[in-house]
Amino acid sequence: xxxxxxxxxxxxxxxxxxxxxxxxxxxKERIAKTQVVSALHAIRVAKDIPQSRIAEELGCTQxxxxxxxxxxxxxxxxxxxxxxxxxxxSDVHIAFVKRDITSVDRIKAHxxxxxxxxxxxxxxxxxxxxxxxxxxxxxxxxLVNLVxxxxxxxxKLPNRSTDGxxxxxxxxxxxxxxxLDDCDDLLPKLDDEPDAIIAGRTSDLVPA
Amino acid sequence: xxxxxxxxxxxxxxxxxxxxxxxxxxxxxLNLKKVKQAFDFGAHCEQVKQxxxxxxxxxxxxxxxxxxxxxxxxAKPKPFRLYVFPEVSTKTLHLITLGDKDTQSEDVKLxxxxxxxxxxxxxxxxxxxxxxxxxxxxxxxxxxxxxxxDIRYGxxxx
Numbered sequence: 001x002x003x004x005x006x007x008x009x010x011x012x013x014x015x016x017x018x019x020x021x022x023x024x025x026x027x028k029e030r031i032a033k034t035q036v037v038s039a040l041h042a043i044r045v046a047k048d049i050p051q052s053r054i055a056e057e058l059g060c061t062q063x064x065x066x067x068x069x070x071x072x073x074x075x076x077x078x079x080x081x082x083x084x085x086x087x088x089x090s091d092v093h094i095a096f097v098k099r100d101i102t103s104v105d106r107i108k109a110h111x112x113x114x115x116x117x118x119x120x121x122x123x124x125x126x127x128x129x130x131x132x133x134x135x136x137x138x139x140x141x142x143l144v145n146l147v148x149x150x151x152x153x154x155x156k157l158p159n160r161s162t163d164g165x166x167x168x169x170x171x172x173x174x175x176x177x178x179x180l181d182d183c184d185d186l187l188p189k190l191d192d193e194p195d196a197i198i199a200g201r202t203s204d205l206v207p208a
Numbered sequence: 209x210x211x212x213x214x215x216x217x218x219x220x221x222x223x224x225x226x227x228x229x230x231x232x233x234x235x236x237x238l239n240l241k242k243v244k245q246a247f248d249f250g251a252h253c254e255q256v257k258q259x260x261x262x263x264x265x266x267x268x269x270x271x272x273x274x275x276x277x278x279x280x281x282x283a284k285p286k287p288f289r290l291y292v293f294p295e296v297s298t299k300t301l302h303l304i305t306l307g308d309k310d311t312q313s314e315d316v317k318l319x320x321x322x323x324x325x326x327x328x329x330x331x332x333x334x335x336x337x338x339x340x341x342x343x344x345x346x347x348x349x350x351x352x353x354x355x356x357x358d359i360r361y362g363x364x365x366x
Binding site: 004005006007008009012013016017021022023026027030031034038039041042043044045046048050070 | 212213214218219222223226230233237241242244246248250256278279300303
C-alpha cells in the first residue's frame with residue numbers, strides 16, 4: 001500500500017476496504033449523487049470566485065449557495081446550473097449517451113468529434129493564407145500528439161502470452177531529410193518492424 | 209491530474225473508525241474528493257484553505273486537514289480530521305493519518321514529521337500514531353531518499 005497511488009477517491013477507498021463493505025458502497029453512492037455540484041464547487045474555488053458572486057447571479061443568499069454546494073445533484077435546478085456556468089465563464093453542454101457505453105465507443109465518438117472540429121477549422125481557413133498556415137501547423141501538432149497518446153496507451157498493454165512480444169508497436173520517425181513519398185526508406189532504420197509507422201518531414205509535423 | 213497517496217496508517221485508522229462512525233467518515237472522504245477536484249481544476253493551496261470550510265490550514269509546512277463537515281444524522285457529528293500534504297511539484301496528495309479529538313495532538317506531530325521528512329528527503333522511519341511504534345517500512349525510507357530536494361510544498365502559491 002505504501003507506494004500505491006490512486007486517481008480517484010473511489011479507487012482509493014476500494015483499495016483501503018476491499019471494495020465490498022457498506023462504507024465503500026455508501027461513499028461511492030454519495031460521490032455518484034454529487035458529480036455536478038462537486039464540479040461546480042471545485043471550478044468556483046479554482047477560479048477564486050466567492051459564493052457571494054454566485055448568490056448575486058442566482059438572486060439568492062450566500063447560505064443558499066453553500067447549501068447547493070454541499071447538497072446533491074438532484075436538488076439542483078437547471079437555471080441554477082446555468083447561472084453558475086455564467087459566473088464561471090462556461091457554457092453548459094448536455095450529452096445524452098448510450099447507457100453502459102463501452103470505452104471503444106467513447107473513443108470512436110471522440111475521434112469523430114475531433115474530425116468534425118478539424119473540418120470546421122479547414123473551412124475557416126479557405127480565404128486566408130495566414131489562418132490556413134496556422135491551422136496546418138495545429139493539425140501537424142495534433143497528429144503527433146494523438147499518435148503519442150495511442151503509443152503511450154499501447155505501451156501499457158501486456159505482452160503476448162504466446163511469444164512475449166508486444167501486441168502492437170507504434171513507432172514515430174520524424175526526419176528533415178526524408179521526403180513524405182519515401183516512407184519505405186525508414187523501415188531499415190527501425191529496430192523491429194512495427195505495426196504502424198508515422199513518418200514525415202519535421203517541417204510538416206510540429207511536435208507540441 | 210492529482211493523485212492520492214495514502215500512508216498505511218490510513219487503512220488501519222479507517223478500519224478502526226468506519227463501523228461506528230460511517231456517516232462522518234463518508235463526509236471526510238467526500239470532502240477529500242471535492243478538495244482533490246479543486247486541485248485538478250488548478251486551485252492553489254491558499255484557495256482551497258480559504259474556500260472550503262472543511263479544510264483547516266493552520267499547520268506548518270503546508271500541511272492541511274480535512275474534517276467531517278457535511279450531511280449528519282441528527283445528533284452533532286463526531287469530529288474527525290484527515291491530515292493531508294499537497295505536494296505541488298508532483299501533484300500528489302499525501303494522505304498521512306486520520307484521527308479524532310483523542311489522537312489530534314499526536315496526529316499533528318506525526319503529520320508534521322512526515323512532511324519534514326518528505327521535504328528533506330530524510331531516511332528516518334516514521335512511527336505510526338498511537339497504534340504502537342511499528343517502524344515504517346523500507347519502501348517509505350527509500351521513497352523519501354528519492355525525493356527531490358527542491359520540492360515546492362503546498363504552502364507556496366501556484
